[in-house]
Amino acid sequence: MQFRLLRQGALLVASMSLASCWLDSDSGSSSSNDPPAADQPPNILFVIMDDVGIDQMESFGYGGTDIAGPPAVPSIDTLADSGIRFRNTWAMPECSPSRATFVTGLYPMRTNVLQAIGPDDLANSHVSPYVMTIPKVLATAGYENGMFGKFHIGGPENNPAGFAAPAALGWEYFYGWGGLPASIDTSAGIVGAEDQYSCGFVPGPGQPGGAHAGACYVPQAGGSASCTEIAGEQDGDPAGLQCLTQGGVLVPGQACLAQVVEQSELEGLVDFKRENAHYVSKLLINWDGEVEDVSLADPRSRGYRATIEVDSAIDWINTRSDDTPWMATVSFSSAHTPLQHPPRALAPTARADTLEANCTSEAPLNQRSITDALIESLDTELGRLLVETGLATRASDGSLSYDPQASNTMVVVIGDNGSFAPTVKAGFDMGRSKGSAYQTGVWVPLVISGPLVEQPDRNVEHMINAVDLYQFFADVAGIDLDEVVPQGTDAEEMLSYLTNPERDSVRELNFTHGGLNILANDGVNGPCVFSGNFCSHTPMSAQICADNNGVWWGPGAVLGTEEGDPIKAVDHCWQVNQAIYEKYGNDYEEHRVTMGALDYMAIRDDEYKLVRNEALEYDPDTDSGVLIKSNELYRINQAAPIPRLDREDHELPKDDLDAVEQEHYDELNYQLDLLLASHQACPGDGNSDGVVDQEDIDNYTQLSAEWGESSMYDFNHDGLTNAQDLAIIQANLGACPQ
Known part of the structure; x- marks a missing residue:
């Protein structure tokens, strides 16, 4: 079905009829380090890391106090040494809200994208096709826009644009995934092997279910499958992981039926229709008005995500014309859960040699090592992206050689939110990480390098917000946002930090916000309890709850294990405590879980931070949920290697604040209320034009x-x-x- 949307009289195509920005076949290709056309604005390479907080980054001063040390990221370190490290950057507490701020220049309260978008979230909590997204803004200056990897800011569910959501939001070309990596396929694609392989591949000999060799079946276009026999390790990977990396399914201990076999002949032996975390995902392509939802049995949907993300970006960048500026957004899926081994060759440190084939929460140290390997693989593929697009070269020792002045391309690398709790590095707060407005949940690395940077290899300590990148990209392109986006944005200027090393702080305050998205009839996702004591509505399904080491209490949950056990499936987190009270009575306080906030935000100045949480708590006296609001004041800093964080025991008592603390508390409260009041509902204004x-x-x-x-x-x-x-x-x- 074709579907079109209107914005202020201009026709936007939501699913078809977008003009192609690809070159004709006789246009030739170009290298990104060719001399730019006269007065041509810089190209932009925008790299998003998933669930990588600042605690993971040694070049920012952190991660070194962790027992295993930080992951090795030589590509990012090289960019940082050749550019600027913004050491005081806030994102939003979760991925979709941050990504929405990147592309709209608006805080979450204005987009209604307040948490990771799930399949049940209504279009009201997707990025609107009527907003001037950054690819639409850059298109006014002649930029071509491509996006590669994770999308996760709208569709296909509950969205009129469906699989064409990237096109409806302004990207001429999209190659990637609608959302998160799916769950690990614990059958590893082998029929009848359910729950045998917790990492999604057949491990090596000596591990449960392991095998030295087997037949590797890889689906091919047209309904056939090729087969090769794999034995032994290569680059440290067992045969099962080697096969998975190639997009195949390893049948352990067997020989190939034939070198080429019809997929129908493999029924009952292998299953090519199962998603498998970072290796088998439904590929989505928007190109030249065409929308392709690629099947799982298509070889393009199979292989390591980070590699596919970079391959597609390289192909697109290398076919851009020298006289047309471009912006490529490479949105990595790493290091998001489910935590799964990357190919060993992409994780160069010795840590990858210690990985076990146990990807469950029962092996927390292994999960941390897998996260480090995922981050290292992201960095390796980023280095390959720079080299194969001509933005960098390899020195004789294999290290990355990058000269930011040698190409007309700005490179921006950022994390989308803080680290996932089980992967947080020492010195930071696991209990107040991703999904919260506390420092460990929103403090992210940001590196900018390229020809516009004066005096590279320096740190900027001033406050930056993820939303500011919207203004930055427009400024790089030479676009007057007041003309293009007259409704205004929440973004602040930050380009001057590149050109003026003595620049004072632009921002006086910083802000972050998370909450619940809009579901049908204003419902909520089911409750998920983490670590036995914290309940959240963020995971949108039982499987995603399990993938993040949680226990699902929502619809369909079966938790009672003893005769007469009153614990049952419930709709809201406060009802978890209600069920616990029914079971334990007078011992309730020993077993109750902490309620995750339904609306949570923070605002800070240079020294102090105010955190505001709203949660429904169970009240035994009334046997109901009661809304509890809190304002918490902290003194924080960016000291390395151990920063002063907003830990629970660091909260400043509001009834014993000194004069200076009281002044900051009052001012931050006032400014937060003022900011929230700046957004007023306007029923009937579906296109948000005022x-x-x-x-x-x-x-x-x-x-x-x-x-x-x-x-x-x-x-x-x-x-x-x-x-x-x-x-x-x-x-x-x-x-x-x-």
Whole structure:
């Protein structure tokens, strides 16, 4: 079905008919270090790391106090040495909200993208196709825009654009995945081997279920499969991982039926239709108005994600014309859960030699080592990306040789949120990590290098927010945002930090925000309990809860293990404590779990930080959930290697603040309330242009006729775009509240 959306009179194509920015076949290819055209703005290579907090980065001063040390990231270190390390950067507490701020220049409260987007989240919590995303902004200056890897800011579920969501948001070319890596396939693709292989591949001999050799079946286009017999280790990888890296399934201890066999003949032996974390994922391609949802049995959907992400970026960058600027967004899936071994050759340190074939939470030290290996593999592939696009070369010793002045390309590398709790490095707070507004959850590495940097190899200690990259990209392209985005943004200028080493701080305050996305009828994801004592609504399913070492209490959960055990599946986190109270009575306090906040945010100045949490707590007296709000004040810094964090025992007592502390507390409270008040609801304004008018009626009419389900015009959150929403538009015609 073709579907079109309107924004201020301009036609946007949501699923088809986008103009292609690819070159004709006779245009030739170019190297990114060729001399740019006169007065041409720089190209932009934007690299996003998944779940990599600043605690992982030795070049930022951290990670060195961890027992195993930090992961080795020589490519990122080289970029940092040739550019700027922004040591005081905040992202949002989770991936989708941060990515939405990158591309919209807006804080989460304005986009309604407040947590990782799940399949049940309505379009109201997807990035809107009506907003001026950064690829749309850069297109006004003639930039071509490609995105590679993880998308996760909208669709395909509950979204009118469906699989064409990347195109609807402005990318001429997208090659990657809609969202997170799927769960590990514990059958490793072998029929009848369920729950035998916790890492998704057949391990080597000496490990449970291990094998020295076997037949490796790799699906091919057209419905056939090739087969090779693999034996022994290569680059340290057992035969099972070697086969998985090639996109295949290893049948241990068997010879090939034939070198080429029809997939239908393998039924009952191997299953090519199972997703497998970082190795088998449904590939999505948007290109030249075409949308392709690639099957799992297609060889393009199979192989190590980070390698596929970089391969596709290299192919696109190397076919850009010298006289057209481009922005390539390489959005890595590493080091997000499920934690799974990368190919050994991509993780060069000795840590990879110690990995066990146990990817469960029962092997926490192994999980930490797997995370380090995932980060190292990301860095290795980033180095290959730089070399194979001509942005860098290899020295005689194999190290990366990078001259930021040799190409007309700015390189930006950032983490999307803090580290996942079990992987947090020493010196940081595992209990207040990803998914919280505390420092370990939102403090991320940011490196910028390229020809615009004056006096490279320096640190900037001033506050930066992930949202500021929106303004930065526009400034690099020479675009006046006031003209292109007259509604304004939350982004602050940061380009001057590159050109003026003495620049004072642009930001006086920093802000981060997380919460719950909008589900049908304003429901919530089911409760997930982590480490036995913390309940969260962030995981959107039982499997994702399990992938993140949690215990699911939501729909379908079966938790009672003893006769008469009252513990049962519930809808809300506070009901977990209700069930625990029913079971333990007077001993309830010993067993109750901590409630994760439903709305959580933080604001800081140079020295102090205010954290505001809102949570529903169970009240035994009323046998119900009661909303609890808290404001917490901390004094923080960026000291290395051990920073002063907002740990639980560091909270400043509000009834005993000195005069200076009270002044900061009052000012931060005031500024936070002022910021929140700057966003006012405007029912009926589906395209967020600040007015409810005929354009909203026209958009509604098209959506309701051609789609009818969840959209930006579903104002009552019932998952439908229907006459009830039209009535809301008609009742609110006029300018939005200012």
